[in-house]
Amino acid sequence: MARERRRRWPWVVLIALAVVLVPVAIVAVPILTHQSGGSSGQHQSEEQWPLSATALGDDGRERRIDILPAEPGATVDTSALVEGERLVVSGTGYDPSRGIYVAVCKIPPAGEKPGPCLGGVPSTEEGEQFEEGSVQFAPSNWINDDWAWRLFGARSYDDPETGTFTAYIEVPSPVGEGVDCRVDECGLFTRNDHTALNDRVQDLYVPVGFAR
Template sequence: MTRTRRRRWPWVVAGVLALLLTVVAIVVVPILTHVDQGGSNQEEAADAWPLEASAAGDDGRDRHLEIHSVEPGGSVDTSALAPGDRFVVSGTGYDPARGIYVAICAIPDDPAVKPGPCLGGVPADEAVEVPEGTIQFAPSNWINDDWAWRLFGARSYDDPASGTFTAYLEVPATADEKVDCREVACALYTRNDHTASSDRVQDVYIPLGFVG
């Protein structure tokens, strides 16, 4: 019996190592091999405080971003948001091969620069348990269709084929040690997550104003 156990443990260790190496490869290789796709080329909105935005990216994808009220038939005043306000975000046309952050961030002067800092930061990549189908409002949402990243709390795309997603935002404190959205222009943003953080092709935004 003892000899059998001794013969088995090297195979168990080898199996665990193989699994870990597979996960590392799935996570790391796409980051190292990613080639930036260009800019988002967002169209200018006709309204001062729009509820939607569109962009024809250099990668050939037409992206559309919208803000919706939590209440059916309700409205969202994007010019006068306050901490604790909630709204729903939907998008389509995004690249499901890349994850995105959905967050309230400072608008950079140069569109070639990554948006930010962002209120409440961006979602942590620490492993968390989120029950399937749970709706959690948060200062930022992380959308990534890779099963490995979903283990760390990312939400999956609603429909990867069309690049459609839904996010649930709750406005955090509008000022912290990194940014004050009462003093600088901020917006609801989508941008590539840490797997392609230098790639601006999925930067789409809707300007926001704050009263508190």
């Protein structure tokens, strides 16, 4: 009996390791092997306070974001956002194999990561996944189609084939850690999430200001 238990023990350990390591590998390998897609290709808009932005990225994808009011019939003045104001950000053309953050961030020098961002990064607490079709307004939104990240609060793409998403933004205070959007130039950004932090191909933004 004791000999039989000793024979089983290595298999129990191997199975336990597999249960732990396989999910870790599923999450870690794509992050570690990811290669940058290049630049988003966004150029300065001729309009000072547009409600949309489009760009053809180095990866060949044409991306677009639009800022819409949360209330039907309302209007959005991107030059004078107000804390607590609710916006709907619609995007299309994004790469669904990569997650994105949607938030108000400081506009960086060309080629650098947007930020700091108001409201920080979205929550990654396990169990905070959104129900399909639910609306949850927050200072920043996280879009990621991977089932593993949806367990930690990510919202899935509306249509992965076209890279379409919807984000629900509640405008935060214009002052955050390392950024003051009353003084600094800021924009409502999309950028790759922590699974591809140094990849700038999905950086797209609409310039925003805050009401005095």
